[in-house]
Amino acid sequence: MSTYLVTGGGTGIGAAVATRLAEDGGDVVVSGRRREPLEEVASAHPRITAMPADATDGAAMRRVVEDVTERYGGLDGVVANAGGHGYDTVGDTSDEAWRSSLDANLTTAFVTAREALEPLVRSGGSIVVVSSLAALRAGPETAGYTVGKHALLGLVRSLARDYGHRVRANAVCPGWVRTPMADQEMQVLVEGGGAADVESAYAEVTRDVPLGRPADPEEIAGVVAFLLGPDATYVNGATLVVDGGAHIVDVPTLAFG
Template identity: 80%
Template sequence: MSTCLVTGGGTGIGAAVAARLARDGADVVVSGRRREPLEEVAATHPRITAMPADAADASAVRALVGEVRARFGSLDGVVANAGGHGYDSVGDTGDDEWRASLDANLTTAFVTVRESLPALEVAGGGIVVVSSLSGLRAAPETAGYTVGKHALLGLVRSVARDYGRRGVRANAVCPGWVRTPMADEEMRVLVEQGGATDVESAYAAVTKDVPLGRPAEPDEVAGVVAFLLGPDARYVHGATLVVDGGAHVVDVPTLAFG
């Protein structure tokens, strides 16, 4: 029986990943800085356990990994999902905002992966880092977020190169728009700016040029993560799987042609 750690596991994609892995028979530890949402997720399934920790704090993550191994006997899978904002252009991003954005979007994954590697080597385990379509493209005025999400792909490739022969697989997923509380807040900003009348019409506006024509549900991303951690993906390594309804294939300069 496998044991998986999911950071940023209290809401959105992280909570959906935890639920999917638990349904598949894994023991799942959800972690994050806020205890209440973690415990709410843990209450939904007996195989989910809440263990709060700041994923950017090396000592906290080291203690977390030790606690997971002591309680469950091993650590077989890690989903580095914790992330945050960073919504300003380069020229408008202050030093403190820059550091906070990289801590939230990059350091959390780096620290979590680094501190988990010894346990994953023993278990022959797997890592999935949740990046974003912003890890492949750039949205307006999202410098910190975009740079952090791009860097996550470099982290995955570095780990894949160095640790594949040690029995550890590492892959990334890049979701596009997903219906989550974080995305809902962004939709409300679009409403406030006059680009939509409500959250639903905002989602419709931001996905109107997406080939599948809608945002993803968190479960749809969770299914891809579960695949990457599972036996059917045992030869998938160092890969980036895009989960965006086809948004990344759209040739922007031809949108005027319909």
């Protein structure tokens, strides 16, 4: 039986990952800043426990890791999923907004991985960092988010290089996924006149994706479960893109259909 810690586990991808790991027989602790959504996820499955904490706070995450290892006897896998916004151009990003974006999108994963390393080394465990297609491409007016997601790949590679003899570290880069955060972004498109409603907005942003649709959170959760599981024991330092094929599209040829 394996034990997992999932940050940003109260909604979206994090909640789907926690549910999938619990359904597969693991004990799962979900962490995040907001207690209510964590407890809602935990109440839906007896193998999930909520432990609220701010993943940018080293002392707080250290206590979570200590509580997990004391309660379950060890820690086998960590999913660093916490993230946030950072939507503006470089010129329009204030110092405060820059720090906030990097904290949300990068520091959370760094701190979580650092505090979990000792028990993961003991168990020969695995870290999966949930990044984004924004780690490979740049969207408009998303400087803080894009830089943070790019940097996560460097974090994963450093972890894999320095600790790969005992701990595997890999990144998952989703494209558009139906989550509360993505719903908010679709609403911005609706309010700006680019789509009639949220469903139309999702259709618009995935129009040129080969699969022609956004992912469901459960589809990302399945990939994370694979990377944590026994079929991926020789996968280390990898970046696994899960975007319906968006990253293979040659933008200059879109006019040709």
